[in-house]
Amino acid sequence: TDLVKEKIVEDIDESSEEEEELSTNLELEEIMEKREMIEEKEKEEKIKSLELEKAKEEEERPKLIENTEINNRKAFYVPVNRSDDIRVARMKLPVVVEEQQIMESIYENDVVIICGETGSGKTTQVPQFLYEAGFGHPDSENPGIVGVTQPRRVAAVSMAQRVATELNLSSEYVSHQIRFDSSVSKKTVIKFMTDGVLLKEIAKDFMLSSYSVLIIDEAHERSLNSDIAIGLVSRIVKLRREKEINGIVRPLKIIIMSATLRVDDFANNPNLFTPSPPVIHIKSRQFPVTIHFNKKTPDDYLDEAFKKICQIHSKLPAGGILVFLTGQNEVHALCKKLKSRYPSNSNQLESKISKEKTLIAKREEIDAGSFELDEDPDEVIEQVDSPVDESKIEDDFYLENDTKEPLHVLPLYALLPTDEQLKVFKEPPPGHRLCVVATNVAETSLTIPGISYVVDSGKVKERVHDAKSKMQSFKVDWTSKASADQRSGRAGRVGPGHCYRLYHSAVFDNNFEKFSKPEIERMPIEGVVLQMKSMHIDNVVNFPFPSPPNSQILFEAEKLLMSLEALDTNNKSITYIGRMMSAFPISPRFAKMIILGMNNNVLQWIIPLVAALSVGDPFVRDLENGIVNEKDSQDSEEKREKRKKYFQTHQTFAGKHPDSDSLKLLSAFCASEYSSNIEDFCNTHFLRPKAIKEMKQLKAQLISIARVINPKFCEKMKFDKVQPPNDSQRSIIKQIIASGFIDQIAKLKPKMSHEKAFKYQTLLSKEDALIHPSSCLFNESPPEFVVYEELVQTSHVYIKGLTAISESIIPIVARSQCTFSKPLDTPEPFYNSEKDKMICYVKPSFGTVLWELTPTPIE
Ligand code: CDP
Ligand code: MG
Numbered sequence: 001t002d003l004v005k006e007k008i009v010e011d012i013d014e015s016s017e018e019e020e021e022l023s024t025n026l027e028l029e030e031i032m033e034k035r036e037m038i039e040e041k042e043k044e045e046k047i048k049s050l051e052l053e054k055a056k057e058e059e060e061r062p063k064l065i066e067n068t069e070i071n072n073r074k075a076f077y078v079p080v081n082r083s084d085d086i087r088v089a090r091m092k093l094p095v096v097v098e099e100q101q102i103m104e105s106i107y108e109n110d111v112v113i114i115c116g117e118t119g120s121g122k123t124t125q126v127p128q129f130l131y132e133a134g135f136g137h138p139d140s141e142n143p144g145i146v147g148v149t150q151p152r153r154v155a156a157v158s159m160a161q162r163v164a165t166e167l168n169l170s171s172e173y174v175s176h177q178i179r180f181d182s183s184v185s186k187k188t189v190i191k192f193m194t195d196g197v198l199l200k201e202i203a204k205d206f207m208l209s210s211y212s213v214l215i216i217d218e219a220h221e222r223s224l225n226s227d228i229a230i231g232l233v234s235r236i237v238k239l240r241r242e243k244e245i246n247g248i249v250r251p252l253k254i255i256i257m258s259a260t261l262r263v264d265d266f267a268n269n270p271n272l273f274t275p276s277p278p279v280i281h282i283k284s285r286q287f288p289v290t291i292h293f294n295k296k297t298p299d300d301y302l303d304e305a306f307k308k309i310c311q312i313h314s315k316l317p318a319g320g321i322l323v324f325l326t327g328q329n330e331v332h333a334l335c336k337k338l339k340s341r342y343p344s345n346s347n348q349l350e351s352k353i354s355k356e357k358t359l360i361a362k363r364e365e366i367d368a369g370s371f372e373l374d375e376d377p378d379e380v381i382e383q384v385d386s387p388v389d390e391s392k393i394e395d396d397f398y399l400e401n402d403t404k405e406p407l408h409v410l411p412l413y414a415l416l417p418t419d420e421q422l423k424v425f426k427e428p429p430p431g432h433r434l435c436v437v438a439t440n441v442a443e444t445s446l447t448i449p450g451i452s453y454v455v456d457s458g459k460v461k462e463r464v465h466d467a468k469s470k471m472q473s474f475k476v477d478w479t480s481k482a483s484a485d486q487r488s489g490r491a492g493r494v495g496p497g498h499c500y501r502l503y504h505s506a507v508f509d510n511n512f513e514k515f516s517k518p519e520i521e522r523m524p525i526e527g528v529v530l531q532m533k534s535m536h537i538d539n540v541v542n543f544p545f546p547s548p549p550n551s552q553i554l555f556e557a558e559k560l561l562m563s564l565e566a567l568d569t570n571n572k573s574i575t576y577i578g579r580m581m582s583a584f585p586i587s588p589r590f591a592k593m594i595i596l597g598m599n600n601n602v603l604q605w606i607i608p609l610v611a612a613l614s615v616g617d618p619f620v621r622d623l624e625n626g627i628v629n630e631k632d633s634q635d636s637e638e639k640r641e642k643r644k645k646y647f648q649t650h651q652t653f654a655g656k657h658p659d660s661d662s663l664k665l666l667s668a669f670c671a672s673e674y675s676s677n678i679e680d681f682c683n684t685h686f687l688r689p690k691a692i693k694e695m696k697q698l699k700a701q702l703i704s705i706a707r708v709i710n711p712k713f714c715e716k717m718k719f720d721k722v723q724p725p726n727d728s729q730r731s732i733i734k735q736i737i738a739s740g741f742i743d744q745i746a747k748l749k750p751k752m753s754h755e756k757a758f759k760y761q762t763l764l765s766k767e768d769a770l771i772h773p774s775s776c777l778f779n780e781s782p783p784e785f786v787v788y789e790e791l792v793q794t795s796h797v798y799i800k801g802l803t804a805i806s807e808s809i810i811p812i813v814a815r816s817q818c819t820f821s822k823p824l825d826t827p828e829p830f831y832n833s834e835k836d837k838m839i840c841y842v843k844p845s846f847g848t849v850l851w852e853l854t855p856t857p858i859e
Helices: 002-015 017-023 028-060 084-091 094-108 122-132 153-167 195-204 224-245 301-315 328-341 345-367 377-383 418-425 481-492 505-511 525-534 551-563 576-582 588-599 603-615 622-628 637-654 661-672 678-684 689-709 711-715 727-740 807-813
Strands: 065-070 073-077 111-116 145-150 174-178 190-194 211-216 253-258 279-282 289-293 320-324 407-412 433-438 451-456 459-466 471-478 497-501 745-748 759-762 769-771 785-793 797-805 818-820 840-842 851-853
Touching: 084 153, 094 111, 094 122, 094 279, 111 122, 122 145, 122 153, 122 190, 122 211, 122 253, 145 153, 145 195, 153 174, 153 190, 153 418, 190 195, 195 224, 211 224, 224 253, 224 525, 289 481, 301 320, 301 328, 301 433, 301 451, 320 481, 328 407, 328 433, 407 418, 451 481, 481 497, 525 551, 525 576, 525 588, 551 588, 576 588, 588 603, 588 689, 588 727, 603 661, 603 689, 603 727, 637 661, 661 678, 661 689, 661 727, 661 797, 678 689, 689 711, 727 797, 727 807, 759 785, 797 807
Parallel strands: 111 253, 111 279, 145 190, 145 211, 174 190, 211 253, 289 497, 320 433, 320 451, 407 433, 451 497, 769 797
Antiparallel strands: 065 073, 459 471, 745 759, 745 785, 759 769, 785 797, 818 840, 840 851
């Protein structure tokens, strides 16, 4: 006991001086008692301080106050202390008049749709109605928080701030959460987030149990993420109802908010919601906007926009200008030009700081190594922005009678750092006219105050998808009529306004679609399926899409993704490779090729190859018909000369031993890059300059994406003027091509003596296929196995875009197409053991015919 006593004394010695004094005189038990007392005291103090903290929190937290009954329902409210300015500003918003009706609808229905003109106050006010009614308050019967989703990060942050200001609360209560940045706390009542963040939360907690209401905002934009979110919540609402009956959780309320565009896909869609949810239309207060079309559609809308702004600024009365362009580089180029024309001290410094901040923000994201390019639709687009020639914006036109009044020029686009973006909501410096140069971020998500003039390029940069090549790219094209009207509407918020459309009215009438297509219809379906799988939505075939794709097509897409190894063949869930592929906004076939290109150190050829394959055949073919089909004797000397050169050129591109149309295409494209004058090069080499230019653009876009995905790898890689691949690199590239077109393998059939042409059997068509005359393999001795880019049916079935492959690689690159005579439990059983030779069959999807392969070991 003495030893123990000593030990305890020692312990206590260390613990405190006060104890030390006591311990010398006291017996063991007393020491123990004392010790317990101290511990108890500490505990009590801790509890007390926690209670104090909680009490303080409670005290700070706005109270929930019981109100008189409304419509037989016990009613509560949370008082709000708004400033006078805010109170006055709110009164002007059309949505405020509808508060009563909106709240009644929400109590009576699980799903409500609110439809109203941009700027009518939906985003800022509806969350406040809910807050004031006690939603999200821990003492209320709906303690779950109020969630609001936005397609754009800009909007999520700025709207959270605005609502916090209006409610006179800190960002601990009204918070935002976007990728890499969150102000969410224990006290959060309202949370603004991007659609992407919501999807990730659903993946973690399908019941969304921390929410009592979820507002899906800007649903009219029909981004893939918000469409998927709506599909998912349509199921979650039902689940929460079922569980509420069992007394487990409270029901979840859903509010879908949209600008005044078609809402039928949500409102009258039994696939999604039954019964059909009520639609509340907000009557808008919009001043008339006079539309001015250009008399001539200019070649260069950037230059035209510059001139128009100068005109407005020097000749027209006060009022902010809002300009719509398509990408961040354009925005910067125009801002720079405007700032140098109308210098103001603040402008110059600001532009420098802003540029640096943008670079830092971008750098940080790249360093974070994020694969998730898909969160904000505008961000993906800005990542692949093409450079702008600033010198093309001319400025000597209006110099004579121009004003010296200062212009407060601000850029606005998705990748701009948040605090820079928020500047557009602040008053311009005294005596300055506000001029915001924006991408379509400003179309519906953000309402910039004080705008009287809109300058609309009429253009938008969008993801487009070519059904034939299955390739996605980003193209600048005319926007839709609905979008153009949204843009012009921005000028009529403060008073009568003017919208200058920099295009002819006939272009608007004839070339503009009525509505922009939902993103899901602009992406290849394999891409959509892959995105969904990356969100852990495994059953895509029965998914409740607002506008569902055909289920057979979804099923086919899954099959292709499995053969590309993007999905697990057992449970159809995404694989590691699939996850990498999903970061590329391009067809999974090509994404797979790019990833293999990275892994095999041949990316400098695979990227131009993918760009070239997707643009398609650049060779001038009609010339071939014109020349080839005529009799030699009738030809002029000039024509004969030309024909000779034509065949020589094709031979040069195809190489001495032609074995691949894809590689021929690659060498033509790479050769063009050595030439300083593309037009000349194309003319002398029988190529279409437009196709080559498109390839160049696409290549630049793919490189910028690859740089974000894998910055370290791409840093040391040179993509300009690449040397032709050597033999071993060629063989790797051919294998990669085969890996992209694995379901498009064809095998040579034994030739009957009476037949003229060689025939191939494919996996997809019952009919035998002939080699297309455009192929460089057309007159060569036919290889046993080929992959093809395209199957075309005219008078015959033809295979086009061929690459010869060796039999032995099929079981490796196209394992999913093969049936093995023995189960494959080890990864590469047929490499090593000669004794243990196995037979591998390739089975066409339609029949019982088997191609028997006896794989030979590969070095
Ligand atoms: O969502 P909806 O388009 O219907 O309107 P809103 O975004 O709620 O905007 C309502 C009003 O709040 C507009 O007049 C905006 O200019 C203003 N607002 C603001 O002054 N500052 C912000 N940070 C956000 C909105
Ligand atoms: Mg809004």
